Amino acid sequence: MSKVKYYYDSETLSYRKIENKKGRKLGIIVLSILGMILSGFMLLLIYINLPYIETPKEKELKRELTNMTLQYDLLNKKMDHAAAVLHELEDRDNNLYRVYFEANPIPEEQRKAGFGGINRYRDLEGYDNSKLIISSSKRLDILTKQIVVQSKSLDEIAVLAEEKEKLLAAIPAIQPVNNEDLTRMASGYGFRTDPFTKARKMHWGMDFTAPRGTPVYASGDGKVTRADNTASGYGNHIRIDHGYGYQSLYAHLYKYNVRAGQHVKRGDLIGFVGSTGRSEAPHLHYEIFKDNQRINPINFYYGNLSPDEFTNMLRASQQENQSLD
The missing domain is CATH 1.20.5 (Single alpha-helices involved in coiled-coils or other helix-helix interfaces)
Known part of the structure:
Protein backbone atom coordinates (compact mmCIF):
# COMPACT_ATOMS: atom_id res chain seq x y z
CA MET A 1 0.00 0.00 0.00
CA ILE A 53 42.57 13.42 -26.26
CA GLU A 54 46.15 14.31 -25.30
CA THR A 55 47.42 14.69 -21.81
CA PRO A 56 50.14 17.30 -21.08
CA LYS A 57 52.68 14.46 -20.88
CA GLU A 58 51.59 13.09 -24.26
CA LYS A 59 51.83 16.57 -25.79
CA GLU A 60 55.38 16.90 -24.45
CA LEU A 61 56.37 13.50 -25.83
CA LYS A 62 54.82 14.38 -29.20
CA ARG A 63 56.87 17.59 -29.35
CA GLU A 64 60.02 15.61 -28.53
CA LEU A 65 59.22 13.09 -31.26
CA THR A 66 58.65 15.87 -33.80
CA ASN A 67 61.95 17.49 -32.80
CA MET A 68 63.75 14.14 -33.07
CA THR A 69 62.37 13.62 -36.59
CA LEU A 70 63.58 17.11 -37.52
CA GLN A 71 67.03 16.39 -36.08
CA TYR A 72 67.29 13.17 -38.08
CA ASP A 73 66.35 15.06 -41.23
CA LEU A 74 69.09 17.60 -40.50
CA LEU A 75 71.53 14.77 -39.77
CA ASN A 76 70.76 13.18 -43.14
CA LYS A 77 71.37 16.48 -44.91
CA LYS A 78 74.72 16.81 -43.14
CA MET A 79 75.57 13.25 -44.14
CA ASP A 80 74.65 14.09 -47.75
CA HIS A 81 77.11 17.00 -47.65
CA ALA A 82 79.82 14.91 -45.97
CA ALA A 83 79.31 12.11 -48.52
CA ALA A 84 79.67 14.62 -51.41
CA VAL A 85 82.92 16.03 -49.96
CA LEU A 86 84.24 12.51 -49.34
CA HIS A 87 83.36 11.49 -52.90
CA GLU A 88 85.44 14.37 -54.27
CA LEU A 89 88.35 13.36 -52.05
CA GLU A 90 88.04 9.73 -53.15
CA ASP A 91 88.03 10.84 -56.79
CA ARG A 92 91.21 12.91 -56.32
CA ASP A 93 92.76 10.06 -54.35
CA ASN A 94 92.16 7.47 -57.08
CA ASN A 95 92.77 9.66 -60.13
CA LEU A 96 95.47 12.03 -58.91
CA TYR A 97 97.34 11.07 -55.76
CA ARG A 98 97.52 7.32 -56.35
CA VAL A 99 98.27 7.77 -60.05
CA TYR A 100 101.13 10.20 -59.30
CA PHE A 101 102.66 7.85 -56.74
CA GLU A 102 102.07 4.79 -58.94
CA ALA A 103 99.70 3.09 -56.48
CA ASN A 104 96.70 1.01 -57.50
CA PRO A 105 93.33 2.81 -57.09
CA ILE A 106 90.99 1.56 -54.37
CA PRO A 107 88.04 -0.33 -55.96
CA GLU A 108 84.64 1.31 -55.63
CA GLU A 109 83.11 -1.83 -54.11
CA GLN A 110 85.72 -1.72 -51.35
CA ARG A 111 84.98 1.94 -50.60
CA LYS A 112 81.17 1.47 -50.62
CA ALA A 113 81.00 -1.91 -48.88
CA GLY A 114 78.33 -2.27 -46.20
CA PHE A 115 78.21 -4.59 -43.22
CA GLY A 116 77.20 -8.21 -43.69
CA GLY A 117 76.35 -10.92 -41.18
CA ILE A 118 74.14 -10.32 -38.14
CA ASN A 119 71.46 -7.63 -37.96
CA ARG A 120 73.31 -4.73 -36.34
CA TYR A 121 70.12 -2.69 -35.94
CA ARG A 122 67.74 -5.14 -34.24
CA ASP A 123 67.61 -2.98 -31.10
CA LEU A 124 66.23 -0.09 -33.18
CA GLU A 125 63.26 -2.04 -34.54
CA GLY A 126 59.68 -1.83 -33.25
CA TYR A 127 59.35 1.94 -32.85
CA ASP A 128 57.19 4.42 -34.74
CA ASN A 129 60.27 5.91 -36.44
CA SER A 130 62.38 2.75 -36.65
CA LYS A 131 62.72 3.01 -40.44
CA LEU A 132 64.13 6.54 -40.22
CA ILE A 133 66.45 5.71 -37.33
CA ILE A 134 67.78 2.50 -38.92
CA SER A 135 68.29 4.21 -42.29
CA SER A 136 70.24 7.07 -40.70
CA SER A 137 72.30 4.66 -38.57
CA LYS A 138 73.21 2.58 -41.63
CA ARG A 139 74.27 5.67 -43.60
CA LEU A 140 76.37 6.91 -40.70
CA ASP A 141 78.09 3.54 -40.29
CA ILE A 142 78.87 3.27 -44.01
CA LEU A 143 80.10 6.86 -44.12
CA THR A 144 82.32 6.19 -41.10
CA LYS A 145 83.75 3.10 -42.82
CA GLN A 146 84.43 5.10 -46.01
CA ILE A 147 86.25 7.73 -43.97
CA VAL A 148 88.38 5.02 -42.35
CA VAL A 149 89.25 3.56 -45.79
CA GLN A 150 90.13 7.03 -47.10
CA SER A 151 92.18 7.81 -43.99
CA LYS A 152 94.24 4.64 -44.46
CA SER A 153 94.70 5.51 -48.13
CA LEU A 154 96.01 8.97 -47.24
CA ASP A 155 98.38 7.39 -44.71
CA GLU A 156 99.69 5.20 -47.54
CA ILE A 157 99.99 8.23 -49.84
CA ALA A 158 101.96 10.08 -47.13
CA VAL A 159 104.43 7.17 -46.98
CA LEU A 160 104.65 7.06 -50.78
CA ALA A 161 105.20 10.84 -50.88
CA GLU A 162 108.04 10.52 -48.41
CA GLU A 163 109.56 7.74 -50.51
CA LYS A 164 109.02 9.81 -53.66
CA GLU A 165 110.81 12.74 -52.04
CA LYS A 166 113.71 10.46 -51.11
CA LEU A 167 113.75 9.05 -54.65
CA LEU A 168 113.81 12.52 -56.24
CA ALA A 169 116.67 13.52 -53.92
CA ALA A 170 118.58 10.30 -54.66
CA ILE A 171 118.38 10.28 -58.47
CA PRO A 172 121.55 11.79 -60.00
CA ALA A 173 120.18 15.06 -61.35
CA ILE A 174 122.95 17.63 -61.64
CA GLN A 175 126.12 18.03 -63.66
CA PRO A 176 129.07 16.91 -61.47
CA VAL A 177 131.26 19.80 -62.64
CA ASN A 178 130.01 23.40 -62.79
CA ASN A 179 129.71 24.91 -66.27
CA GLU A 180 131.94 27.86 -65.38
CA ASP A 181 134.72 25.40 -64.45
CA LEU A 182 134.55 23.46 -67.72
CA THR A 183 137.00 23.84 -70.55
CA ARG A 184 134.62 21.81 -72.71
CA MET A 185 132.47 18.69 -72.79
CA ALA A 186 135.03 16.44 -74.46
CA SER A 187 133.16 13.25 -75.18
CA GLY A 188 129.74 11.72 -74.70
CA TYR A 189 128.15 8.31 -74.24
CA GLY A 190 128.43 6.02 -77.27
CA PHE A 191 131.01 4.71 -79.72
CA ARG A 192 134.16 6.85 -79.72
CA THR A 193 137.80 6.61 -80.83
CA ASP A 194 140.08 5.24 -78.11
CA PRO A 195 142.92 7.76 -77.48
CA PHE A 196 145.49 4.98 -77.00
CA THR A 197 144.53 2.26 -79.48
CA LYS A 198 142.73 4.56 -81.95
CA ALA A 199 140.10 1.82 -82.28
CA ARG A 200 136.40 2.60 -82.27
CA LYS A 201 134.93 1.32 -79.00
CA MET A 202 132.04 1.96 -76.63
CA HIS A 203 132.51 4.91 -74.30
CA TRP A 204 130.25 4.22 -71.29
CA GLY A 205 130.18 7.70 -69.78
CA MET A 206 130.74 11.40 -70.39
CA ASP A 207 134.07 13.24 -70.21
CA PHE A 208 134.14 16.76 -68.74
CA THR A 209 137.40 18.60 -69.54
CA ALA A 210 138.50 20.86 -66.68
CA PRO A 211 141.78 21.99 -65.05
CA ARG A 212 143.39 19.74 -62.45
CA GLY A 213 141.91 20.45 -59.00
CA THR A 214 138.45 21.55 -60.30
CA PRO A 215 135.77 20.62 -57.72
CA VAL A 216 133.60 17.55 -58.42
CA TYR A 217 130.15 17.35 -56.80
CA ALA A 218 127.83 14.45 -55.91
CA SER A 219 124.97 14.39 -58.40
CA GLY A 220 122.46 12.92 -55.91
CA ASP A 221 121.99 11.81 -52.31
CA GLY A 222 123.59 8.48 -51.47
CA LYS A 223 126.31 6.47 -49.78
CA VAL A 224 129.92 6.36 -50.97
CA THR A 225 130.69 2.69 -51.66
CA ARG A 226 134.19 3.15 -53.09
CA ALA A 227 136.88 5.84 -52.97
CA ASP A 228 140.03 4.11 -54.25
CA ASN A 229 142.20 3.42 -57.30
CA THR A 230 141.94 -0.36 -57.53
CA ALA A 231 139.55 -0.53 -60.52
CA SER A 232 141.31 -0.98 -63.83
CA GLY A 233 141.59 2.20 -65.92
CA TYR A 234 139.59 4.52 -63.62
CA GLY A 235 142.51 5.67 -61.47
CA ASN A 236 141.33 7.50 -58.36
CA HIS A 237 137.58 7.16 -58.52
CA ILE A 238 134.44 7.37 -56.39
CA ARG A 239 131.27 5.32 -56.58
CA ILE A 240 128.03 6.45 -54.92
CA ASP A 241 125.05 4.16 -54.33
CA HIS A 242 121.92 6.36 -54.51
CA GLY A 243 119.45 3.57 -53.81
CA TYR A 244 116.45 2.66 -55.99
CA GLY A 245 118.91 0.91 -58.35
CA TYR A 246 120.94 4.07 -59.17
CA GLN A 247 124.74 4.43 -58.91
CA SER A 248 127.16 7.09 -60.14
CA LEU A 249 130.88 6.87 -60.85
CA TYR A 250 133.49 9.69 -60.89
CA ALA A 251 136.88 8.67 -62.36
CA HIS A 252 140.46 9.98 -62.93
CA LEU A 253 140.31 12.18 -59.81
CA TYR A 254 143.27 14.12 -58.46
CA LYS A 255 142.19 13.45 -54.84
CA TYR A 256 139.13 12.61 -52.73
CA ASN A 257 137.08 14.68 -50.34
CA VAL A 258 135.04 11.72 -49.03
CA ARG A 259 135.66 8.18 -47.80
CA ALA A 260 133.89 4.85 -48.31
CA GLY A 261 130.79 4.48 -46.13
CA GLN A 262 130.16 8.22 -45.95
CA HIS A 263 126.66 9.55 -46.74
CA VAL A 264 126.54 12.54 -49.06
CA LYS A 265 123.88 14.97 -50.32
CA ARG A 266 123.37 16.23 -53.84
CA GLY A 267 125.86 19.07 -54.45
CA ASP A 268 128.38 17.96 -51.78
CA LEU A 269 132.04 18.34 -52.76
CA ILE A 270 133.39 14.79 -53.14
CA GLY A 271 136.70 15.21 -55.01
CA PHE A 272 138.77 17.10 -57.55
CA VAL A 273 139.44 16.66 -61.28
CA GLY A 274 142.67 14.90 -62.15
CA SER A 275 144.23 12.64 -64.78
CA THR A 276 144.93 9.41 -62.91
CA GLY A 277 144.51 5.95 -64.38
CA ARG A 278 143.96 5.46 -68.10
CA SER A 279 143.60 9.14 -68.97
CA GLU A 280 145.11 11.34 -71.68
CA ALA A 281 144.47 14.73 -70.00
CA PRO A 282 142.81 16.23 -66.89
CA HIS A 283 139.10 15.51 -67.04
CA LEU A 284 136.23 13.85 -65.13
CA HIS A 285 134.86 10.62 -66.54
CA TYR A 286 131.26 10.30 -65.28
CA GLU A 287 129.01 7.24 -65.50
CA ILE A 288 125.45 6.39 -64.37
CA PHE A 289 124.20 2.87 -63.57
CA LYS A 290 120.59 1.72 -63.26
CA ASP A 291 120.07 -1.79 -61.92
CA ASN A 292 123.77 -2.49 -62.64
CA GLN A 293 123.42 -1.45 -66.29
CA ARG A 294 125.27 1.59 -67.65
CA ILE A 295 122.92 4.24 -69.08
CA ASN A 296 123.48 7.58 -70.82
CA PRO A 297 124.15 10.33 -68.23
CA ILE A 298 122.82 12.98 -70.65
CA ASN A 299 119.31 12.33 -69.33
CA PHE A 300 120.24 13.26 -65.75
CA TYR A 301 121.10 16.97 -65.81
CA TYR A 302 117.64 18.49 -65.34
CA GLY A 303 118.58 19.75 -61.89
CA ASN A 304 120.97 22.56 -62.85
CA LEU A 305 121.00 23.11 -66.62
CA SER A 306 118.83 25.56 -68.51
CA PRO A 307 117.17 24.35 -71.75
CA ASP A 308 119.81 26.14 -73.84
CA GLU A 309 122.67 24.70 -71.80
CA PHE A 310 121.20 21.22 -72.08
CA THR A 311 120.77 21.61 -75.86
CA ASN A 312 124.43 22.64 -76.24
CA MET A 313 125.61 19.73 -74.09
CA LEU A 314 123.41 17.27 -76.01
CA ARG A 315 124.85 18.50 -79.31
CA ALA A 316 128.45 18.19 -78.04
CA SER A 317 127.89 14.75 -76.52
CA GLN A 318 126.61 13.34 -79.82
CA GLN A 319 129.79 14.14 -81.73
CA GLU A 320 131.76 10.97 -82.48
CA ASN A 321 135.18 12.32 -81.55
CA GLN A 322 138.07 10.88 -79.58
CA SER A 323 137.48 10.20 -75.89
CA LEU A 324 140.02 11.13 -73.21
CA ASP A 325 140.16 7.67 -71.59
Missing part, protein backbone atom coordinates in the same frame (compact mmCIF):
# COMPACT_ATOMS: atom_id res chain seq x y z
CA SER A 2 1.47 3.30 -1.09
CA LYS A 3 2.12 6.00 1.42
CA VAL A 4 -0.22 8.99 1.50
CA LYS A 5 1.62 12.28 1.31
CA TYR A 6 0.36 15.65 2.55
CA TYR A 7 1.39 19.21 2.18
CA TYR A 8 0.59 22.29 4.35
CA ASP A 9 -1.74 24.81 2.73
CA SER A 10 -0.93 28.23 4.15
CA GLU A 11 -4.22 29.74 2.96
CA THR A 12 -6.47 27.28 4.78
CA LEU A 13 -3.98 26.66 7.52
CA SER A 14 -4.48 22.94 7.14
CA TYR A 15 -2.79 19.85 5.69
CA ARG A 16 -4.02 18.71 2.36
CA LYS A 17 -3.49 15.39 0.68
CA ILE A 18 -1.06 15.29 -2.31
CA GLU A 19 -2.78 13.82 -5.30
CA ASN A 20 -0.53 11.76 -7.68
CA LYS A 21 -1.03 12.74 -11.32
CA LYS A 22 -0.48 10.02 -13.94
CA GLY A 23 1.01 12.45 -16.54
CA ARG A 24 3.59 13.75 -14.12
CA LYS A 25 4.78 10.30 -13.22
CA LEU A 26 5.09 9.39 -16.88
CA GLY A 27 7.07 12.56 -17.55
CA ILE A 28 9.52 11.74 -14.82
CA ILE A 29 10.03 8.29 -16.33
CA VAL A 30 10.54 9.75 -19.82
CA LEU A 31 13.02 12.34 -18.52
CA SER A 32 14.94 9.62 -16.68
CA ILE A 33 15.14 7.51 -19.82
CA LEU A 34 16.27 10.52 -21.92
CA GLY A 35 18.89 11.38 -19.28
CA MET A 36 20.27 7.87 -19.39
CA ILE A 37 20.33 7.89 -23.19
CA LEU A 38 22.10 11.28 -23.23
CA SER A 39 24.60 10.14 -20.62
CA GLY A 40 25.31 6.97 -22.60
CA PHE A 41 25.77 8.99 -25.79
CA MET A 42 28.18 11.34 -24.04
CA LEU A 43 30.14 8.42 -22.64
CA LEU A 44 30.23 6.86 -26.12
CA LEU A 45 31.59 10.09 -27.63
CA ILE A 46 34.24 10.29 -24.92
CA TYR A 47 35.22 6.65 -25.51
CA ILE A 48 35.46 7.13 -29.28
CA ASN A 49 37.56 10.28 -28.98
CA LEU A 50 39.69 9.04 -26.09
CA PRO A 51 42.71 8.24 -28.35
CA TYR A 52 42.66 11.84 -29.64
Whole structure:
Protein backbone atom coordinates (compact mmCIF):
# COMPACT_ATOMS: atom_id res chain seq x y z
CA MET A 1 0.00 0.00 0.00
CA SER A 2 1.47 3.30 -1.09
CA LYS A 3 2.12 6.00 1.42
CA VAL A 4 -0.22 8.99 1.50
CA LYS A 5 1.62 12.28 1.31
CA TYR A 6 0.36 15.65 2.55
CA TYR A 7 1.39 19.21 2.18
CA TYR A 8 0.59 22.29 4.35
CA ASP A 9 -1.74 24.81 2.73
CA SER A 10 -0.93 28.23 4.15
CA GLU A 11 -4.22 29.74 2.96
CA THR A 12 -6.47 27.28 4.78
CA LEU A 13 -3.98 26.66 7.52
CA SER A 14 -4.48 22.94 7.14
CA TYR A 15 -2.79 19.85 5.69
CA ARG A 16 -4.02 18.71 2.36
CA LYS A 17 -3.49 15.39 0.68
CA ILE A 18 -1.06 15.29 -2.31
CA GLU A 19 -2.78 13.82 -5.30
CA ASN A 20 -0.53 11.76 -7.68
CA LYS A 21 -1.03 12.74 -11.32
CA LYS A 22 -0.48 10.02 -13.94
CA GLY A 23 1.01 12.45 -16.54
CA ARG A 24 3.59 13.75 -14.12
CA LYS A 25 4.78 10.30 -13.22
CA LEU A 26 5.09 9.39 -16.88
CA GLY A 27 7.07 12.56 -17.55
CA ILE A 28 9.52 11.74 -14.82
CA ILE A 29 10.03 8.29 -16.33
CA VAL A 30 10.54 9.75 -19.82
CA LEU A 31 13.02 12.34 -18.52
CA SER A 32 14.94 9.62 -16.68
CA ILE A 33 15.14 7.51 -19.82
CA LEU A 34 16.27 10.52 -21.92
CA GLY A 35 18.89 11.38 -19.28
CA MET A 36 20.27 7.87 -19.39
CA ILE A 37 20.33 7.89 -23.19
CA LEU A 38 22.10 11.28 -23.23
CA SER A 39 24.60 10.14 -20.62
CA GLY A 40 25.31 6.97 -22.60
CA PHE A 41 25.77 8.99 -25.79
CA MET A 42 28.18 11.34 -24.04
CA LEU A 43 30.14 8.42 -22.64
CA LEU A 44 30.23 6.86 -26.12
CA LEU A 45 31.59 10.09 -27.63
CA ILE A 46 34.24 10.29 -24.92
CA TYR A 47 35.22 6.65 -25.51
CA ILE A 48 35.46 7.13 -29.28
CA ASN A 49 37.56 10.28 -28.98
CA LEU A 50 39.69 9.04 -26.09
CA PRO A 51 42.71 8.24 -28.35
CA TYR A 52 42.66 11.84 -29.64
CA ILE A 53 42.57 13.42 -26.26
CA GLU A 54 46.15 14.31 -25.30
CA THR A 55 47.42 14.69 -21.81
CA PRO A 56 50.14 17.30 -21.08
CA LYS A 57 52.68 14.46 -20.88
CA GLU A 58 51.59 13.09 -24.26
CA LYS A 59 51.83 16.57 -25.79
CA GLU A 60 55.38 16.90 -24.45
CA LEU A 61 56.37 13.50 -25.83
CA LYS A 62 54.82 14.38 -29.20
CA ARG A 63 56.87 17.59 -29.35
CA GLU A 64 60.02 15.61 -28.53
CA LEU A 65 59.22 13.09 -31.26
CA THR A 66 58.65 15.87 -33.80
CA ASN A 67 61.95 17.49 -32.80
CA MET A 68 63.75 14.14 -33.07
CA THR A 69 62.37 13.62 -36.59
CA LEU A 70 63.58 17.11 -37.52
CA GLN A 71 67.03 16.39 -36.08
CA TYR A 72 67.29 13.17 -38.08
CA ASP A 73 66.35 15.06 -41.23
CA LEU A 74 69.09 17.60 -40.50
CA LEU A 75 71.53 14.77 -39.77
CA ASN A 76 70.76 13.18 -43.14
CA LYS A 77 71.37 16.48 -44.91
CA LYS A 78 74.72 16.81 -43.14
CA MET A 79 75.57 13.25 -44.14
CA ASP A 80 74.65 14.09 -47.75
CA HIS A 81 77.11 17.00 -47.65
CA ALA A 82 79.82 14.91 -45.97
CA ALA A 83 79.31 12.11 -48.52
CA ALA A 84 79.67 14.62 -51.41
CA VAL A 85 82.92 16.03 -49.96
CA LEU A 86 84.24 12.51 -49.34
CA HIS A 87 83.36 11.49 -52.90
CA GLU A 88 85.44 14.37 -54.27
CA LEU A 89 88.35 13.36 -52.05
CA GLU A 90 88.04 9.73 -53.15
CA ASP A 91 88.03 10.84 -56.79
CA ARG A 92 91.21 12.91 -56.32
CA ASP A 93 92.76 10.06 -54.35
CA ASN A 94 92.16 7.47 -57.08
CA ASN A 95 92.77 9.66 -60.13
CA LEU A 96 95.47 12.03 -58.91
CA TYR A 97 97.34 11.07 -55.76
CA ARG A 98 97.52 7.32 -56.35
CA VAL A 99 98.27 7.77 -60.05
CA TYR A 100 101.13 10.20 -59.30
CA PHE A 101 102.66 7.85 -56.74
CA GLU A 102 102.07 4.79 -58.94
CA ALA A 103 99.70 3.09 -56.48
CA ASN A 104 96.70 1.01 -57.50
CA PRO A 105 93.33 2.81 -57.09
CA ILE A 106 90.99 1.56 -54.37
CA PRO A 107 88.04 -0.33 -55.96
CA GLU A 108 84.64 1.31 -55.63
CA GLU A 109 83.11 -1.83 -54.11
CA GLN A 110 85.72 -1.72 -51.35
CA ARG A 111 84.98 1.94 -50.60
CA LYS A 112 81.17 1.47 -50.62
CA ALA A 113 81.00 -1.91 -48.88
CA GLY A 114 78.33 -2.27 -46.20
CA PHE A 115 78.21 -4.59 -43.22
CA GLY A 116 77.20 -8.21 -43.69
CA GLY A 117 76.35 -10.92 -41.18
CA ILE A 118 74.14 -10.32 -38.14
CA ASN A 119 71.46 -7.63 -37.96
CA ARG A 120 73.31 -4.73 -36.34
CA TYR A 121 70.12 -2.69 -35.94
CA ARG A 122 67.74 -5.14 -34.24
CA ASP A 123 67.61 -2.98 -31.10
CA LEU A 124 66.23 -0.09 -33.18
CA GLU A 125 63.26 -2.04 -34.54
CA GLY A 126 59.68 -1.83 -33.25
CA TYR A 127 59.35 1.94 -32.85
CA ASP A 128 57.19 4.42 -34.74
CA ASN A 129 60.27 5.91 -36.44
CA SER A 130 62.38 2.75 -36.65
CA LYS A 131 62.72 3.01 -40.44
CA LEU A 132 64.13 6.54 -40.22
CA ILE A 133 66.45 5.71 -37.33
CA ILE A 134 67.78 2.50 -38.92
CA SER A 135 68.29 4.21 -42.29
CA SER A 136 70.24 7.07 -40.70
CA SER A 137 72.30 4.66 -38.57
CA LYS A 138 73.21 2.58 -41.63
CA ARG A 139 74.27 5.67 -43.60
CA LEU A 140 76.37 6.91 -40.70
CA ASP A 141 78.09 3.54 -40.29
CA ILE A 142 78.87 3.27 -44.01
CA LEU A 143 80.10 6.86 -44.12
CA THR A 144 82.32 6.19 -41.10
CA LYS A 145 83.75 3.10 -42.82
CA GLN A 146 84.43 5.10 -46.01
CA ILE A 147 86.25 7.73 -43.97
CA VAL A 148 88.38 5.02 -42.35
CA VAL A 149 89.25 3.56 -45.79
CA GLN A 150 90.13 7.03 -47.10
CA SER A 151 92.18 7.81 -43.99
CA LYS A 152 94.24 4.64 -44.46
CA SER A 153 94.70 5.51 -48.13
CA LEU A 154 96.01 8.97 -47.24
CA ASP A 155 98.38 7.39 -44.71
CA GLU A 156 99.69 5.20 -47.54
CA ILE A 157 99.99 8.23 -49.84
CA ALA A 158 101.96 10.08 -47.13
CA VAL A 159 104.43 7.17 -46.98
CA LEU A 160 104.65 7.06 -50.78
CA ALA A 161 105.20 10.84 -50.88
CA GLU A 162 108.04 10.52 -48.41
CA GLU A 163 109.56 7.74 -50.51
CA LYS A 164 109.02 9.81 -53.66
CA GLU A 165 110.81 12.74 -52.04
CA LYS A 166 113.71 10.46 -51.11
CA LEU A 167 113.75 9.05 -54.65
CA LEU A 168 113.81 12.52 -56.24
CA ALA A 169 116.67 13.52 -53.92
CA ALA A 170 118.58 10.30 -54.66
CA ILE A 171 118.38 10.28 -58.47
CA PRO A 172 121.55 11.79 -60.00
CA ALA A 173 120.18 15.06 -61.35
CA ILE A 174 122.95 17.63 -61.64
CA GLN A 175 126.12 18.03 -63.66
CA PRO A 176 129.07 16.91 -61.47
CA VAL A 177 131.26 19.80 -62.64
CA ASN A 178 130.01 23.40 -62.79
CA ASN A 179 129.71 24.91 -66.27
CA GLU A 180 131.94 27.86 -65.38
CA ASP A 181 134.72 25.40 -64.45
CA LEU A 182 134.55 23.46 -67.72
CA THR A 183 137.00 23.84 -70.55
CA ARG A 184 134.62 21.81 -72.71
CA MET A 185 132.47 18.69 -72.79
CA ALA A 186 135.03 16.44 -74.46
CA SER A 187 133.16 13.25 -75.18
CA GLY A 188 129.74 11.72 -74.70
CA TYR A 189 128.15 8.31 -74.24
CA GLY A 190 128.43 6.02 -77.27
CA PHE A 191 131.01 4.71 -79.72
CA ARG A 192 134.16 6.85 -79.72
CA THR A 193 137.80 6.61 -80.83
CA ASP A 194 140.08 5.24 -78.11
CA PRO A 195 142.92 7.76 -77.48
CA PHE A 196 145.49 4.98 -77.00
CA THR A 197 144.53 2.26 -79.48
CA LYS A 198 142.73 4.56 -81.95
CA ALA A 199 140.10 1.82 -82.28
CA ARG A 200 136.40 2.60 -82.27
CA LYS A 201 134.93 1.32 -79.00
CA MET A 202 132.04 1.96 -76.63
CA HIS A 203 132.51 4.91 -74.30
CA TRP A 204 130.25 4.22 -71.29
CA GLY A 205 130.18 7.70 -69.78
CA MET A 206 130.74 11.40 -70.39
CA ASP A 207 134.07 13.24 -70.21
CA PHE A 208 134.14 16.76 -68.74
CA THR A 209 137.40 18.60 -69.54
CA ALA A 210 138.50 20.86 -66.68
CA PRO A 211 141.78 21.99 -65.05
CA ARG A 212 143.39 19.74 -62.45
CA GLY A 213 141.91 20.45 -59.00
CA THR A 214 138.45 21.55 -60.30
CA PRO A 215 135.77 20.62 -57.72
CA VAL A 216 133.60 17.55 -58.42
CA TYR A 217 130.15 17.35 -56.80
CA ALA A 218 127.83 14.45 -55.91
CA SER A 219 124.97 14.39 -58.40
CA GLY A 220 122.46 12.92 -55.91
CA ASP A 221 121.99 11.81 -52.31
CA GLY A 222 123.59 8.48 -51.47
CA LYS A 223 126.31 6.47 -49.78
CA VAL A 224 129.92 6.36 -50.97
CA THR A 225 130.69 2.69 -51.66
CA ARG A 226 134.19 3.15 -53.09
CA ALA A 227 136.88 5.84 -52.97
CA ASP A 228 140.03 4.11 -54.25
CA ASN A 229 142.20 3.42 -57.30
CA THR A 230 141.94 -0.36 -57.53
CA ALA A 231 139.55 -0.53 -60.52
CA SER A 232 141.31 -0.98 -63.83
CA GLY A 233 141.59 2.20 -65.92
CA TYR A 234 139.59 4.52 -63.62
CA GLY A 235 142.51 5.67 -61.47
CA ASN A 236 141.33 7.50 -58.36
CA HIS A 237 137.58 7.16 -58.52
CA ILE A 238 134.44 7.37 -56.39
CA ARG A 239 131.27 5.32 -56.58
CA ILE A 240 128.03 6.45 -54.92
CA ASP A 241 125.05 4.16 -54.33
CA HIS A 242 121.92 6.36 -54.51
CA GLY A 243 119.45 3.57 -53.81
CA TYR A 244 116.45 2.66 -55.99
CA GLY A 245 118.91 0.91 -58.35
CA TYR A 246 120.94 4.07 -59.17
CA GLN A 247 124.74 4.43 -58.91
CA SER A 248 127.16 7.09 -60.14
CA LEU A 249 130.88 6.87 -60.85
CA TYR A 250 133.49 9.69 -60.89
CA ALA A 251 136.88 8.67 -62.36
CA HIS A 252 140.46 9.98 -62.93
CA LEU A 253 140.31 12.18 -59.81
CA TYR A 254 143.27 14.12 -58.46
CA LYS A 255 142.19 13.45 -54.84
CA TYR A 256 139.13 12.61 -52.73
CA ASN A 257 137.08 14.68 -50.34
CA VAL A 258 135.04 11.72 -49.03
CA ARG A 259 135.66 8.18 -47.80
CA ALA A 260 133.89 4.85 -48.31
CA GLY A 261 130.79 4.48 -46.13
CA GLN A 262 130.16 8.22 -45.95
CA HIS A 263 126.66 9.55 -46.74
CA VAL A 264 126.54 12.54 -49.06
CA LYS A 265 123.88 14.97 -50.32
CA ARG A 266 123.37 16.23 -53.84
CA GLY A 267 125.86 19.07 -54.45
CA ASP A 268 128.38 17.96 -51.78
CA LEU A 269 132.04 18.34 -52.76
CA ILE A 270 133.39 14.79 -53.14
CA GLY A 271 136.70 15.21 -55.01
CA PHE A 272 138.77 17.10 -57.55
CA VAL A 273 139.44 16.66 -61.28
CA GLY A 274 142.67 14.90 -62.15
CA SER A 275 144.23 12.64 -64.78
CA THR A 276 144.93 9.41 -62.91
CA GLY A 277 144.51 5.95 -64.38
CA ARG A 278 143.96 5.46 -68.10
CA SER A 279 143.60 9.14 -68.97
CA GLU A 280 145.11 11.34 -71.68
CA ALA A 281 144.47 14.73 -70.00
CA PRO A 282 142.81 16.23 -66.89
CA HIS A 283 139.10 15.51 -67.04
CA LEU A 284 136.23 13.85 -65.13
CA HIS A 285 134.86 10.62 -66.54
CA TYR A 286 131.26 10.30 -65.28
CA GLU A 287 129.01 7.24 -65.50
CA ILE A 288 125.45 6.39 -64.37
CA PHE A 289 124.20 2.87 -63.57
CA LYS A 290 120.59 1.72 -63.26
CA ASP A 291 120.07 -1.79 -61.92
CA ASN A 292 123.77 -2.49 -62.64
CA GLN A 293 123.42 -1.45 -66.29
CA ARG A 294 125.27 1.59 -67.65
CA ILE A 295 122.92 4.24 -69.08
CA ASN A 296 123.48 7.58 -70.82
CA PRO A 297 124.15 10.33 -68.23
CA ILE A 298 122.82 12.98 -70.65
CA ASN A 299 119.31 12.33 -69.33
CA PHE A 300 120.24 13.26 -65.75
CA TYR A 301 121.10 16.97 -65.81
CA TYR A 302 117.64 18.49 -65.34
CA GLY A 303 118.58 19.75 -61.89
CA ASN A 304 120.97 22.56 -62.85
CA LEU A 305 121.00 23.11 -66.62
CA SER A 306 118.83 25.56 -68.51
CA PRO A 307 117.17 24.35 -71.75
CA ASP A 308 119.81 26.14 -73.84
CA GLU A 309 122.67 24.70 -71.80
CA PHE A 310 121.20 21.22 -72.08
CA THR A 311 120.77 21.61 -75.86
CA ASN A 312 124.43 22.64 -76.24
CA MET A 313 125.61 19.73 -74.09
CA LEU A 314 123.41 17.27 -76.01
CA ARG A 315 124.85 18.50 -79.31
CA ALA A 316 128.45 18.19 -78.04
CA SER A 317 127.89 14.75 -76.52
CA GLN A 318 126.61 13.34 -79.82
CA GLN A 319 129.79 14.14 -81.73
CA GLU A 320 131.76 10.97 -82.48
CA ASN A 321 135.18 12.32 -81.55
CA GLN A 322 138.07 10.88 -79.58
CA SER A 323 137.48 10.20 -75.89
CA LEU A 324 140.02 11.13 -73.21
CA ASP A 325 140.16 7.67 -71.59
